[in-house]
Amino acid sequence: MVRSQRWKGAAFTVPFQLGFVFLYLIPIGYAVYQSLYRSHSSGLGLGGSTDEFSGLANYRQGLTDSAFLDSVFRVLVFACVQIPVMLLISLLLALFLDALTSRVAGRFRVLLLVPYMIPGVVAAIVWINLYSPDVGPLTPLGKAFGLTWNFFAPSMVWPSIGNLLTWHGIGYNMVIIYSALQGVPRELFEAARLDGASERRIALSIKVPFVRGALVFTGMLSIIQMLQIFNEPALFRNVTPQTVSDSFTPIMVIYNQAFNAGNYHYAAALSVLLALVLGVASFLFYRLTSKEAD
Numbered sequence: 001m002v003r004s005q006r007w008k009g010a011a012f013t014v015p016f017q018l019g020f021v022f023l024y025l026i027p028i029g030y031a032v033y034q035s036l037y038r039s040h041s042s043g044l045g046l047g048g049s050t051d052e053f054s055g056l057a058n059y060r061q062g063l064t065d066s067a068f069l070d071s072v073f074r075v076l077v078f079a080c081v082q083i084p085v086m087l088l089i090s091l092l093l094a095l096f097l098d099a100l101t102s103r104v105a106g107r108f109r110v111l112l113l114v115p116y117m118i119p120g121v122v123a124a125i126v127w128i129n130l131y132s133p134d135v136g137p138l139t140p141l142g143k144a145f146g147l148t149w150n151f152f153a154p155s156m157v158w159p160s161i162g163n164l165l166t167w168h169g170i171g172y173n174m175v176i177i178y179s180a181l182q183g184v185p186r187e188l189f190e191a192a193r194l195d196g197a198s199e200r201r202i203a204l205s206i207k208v209p210f211v212r213g214a215l216v217f218t219g220m221l222s223i224i225q226m227l228q229i230f231n232e233p234a235l236f237r238n239v240t241p242q243t244v245s246d247s248f249t250p251i252m253v254i255y256n257q258a259f260n261a262g263n264y265h266y267a268a269a270l271s272v273l274l275a276l277v278l279g280v281a282s283f284l285f286y287r288l289t290s291k292e293a294d
Helices: 002-011 014-035 057-063 066-098 102-117 120-131 138-144 157-182 186-194 199-210 212-227 231-239 250-260 264-289
Strands: 037-041 049-053
Touching: 014 037, 014 264, 037 264, 057 264, 066 102, 066 157, 066 199, 066 212, 066 250, 066 264, 102 157, 120 157, 120 231, 157 199, 157 212, 157 231, 186 199, 199 212, 212 264, 231 250, 250 264
Parallel strands: none
Antiparallel strands: 037 049
């Protein structure tokens, strides 16, 4: 009877298992398989092409591809700045909501989640129009204060994209951190107040350590999303192609190789390499930020 109940319980996971196999494992395996081949055209390239096994040649080429390596380095440096800023703002907003009554906090929570509810492409289009010197309000606003800025200049394109990503992502991260704050025993706050601790000391010494796991979790998700950034730079490229090249991010390099150059096998190898970079970056972030159990 116990074994039968276990099988019945396991049956509820079948839809997830099927989705995981068909939507993740099989595509990943097919990408690895494709990355081990190269296409060769006969004659002057006017005839058909044949796929020949090349082993790790595509991976060796990817590890020496300056465009791909520069894009990975560029995004990693950007992530080291943007992710801490976004998580800090999300943490401050979560602490602010936790200090309010549940009714007021619920209203603010919905308001702060509105940017996350907007699709990423739509959000990028909105901010590109806000940045535009022709139709956007930010350029005239800067001139009113004696400031001249070009949000599409080489020195400003990353801050412009970072502002967009922060605006779009703080609501989601804030909800996760706020949910973790709700699990902190309220008795600890009362005991700290009786001992004379200020609200600032309670936040730093009790609340923030309790949400460490939520911060690590949101940080890992942000790293994964950052290394896969594509929509925002691609839309910025339509406005300022001289600043945002087709190899601006790793996904843009892969997209260019697959759909513009038609080199699907090499694009598959770059995808596998990027997945390895994501795994290593997430693992290192987890080891450096998570506290070992005593």
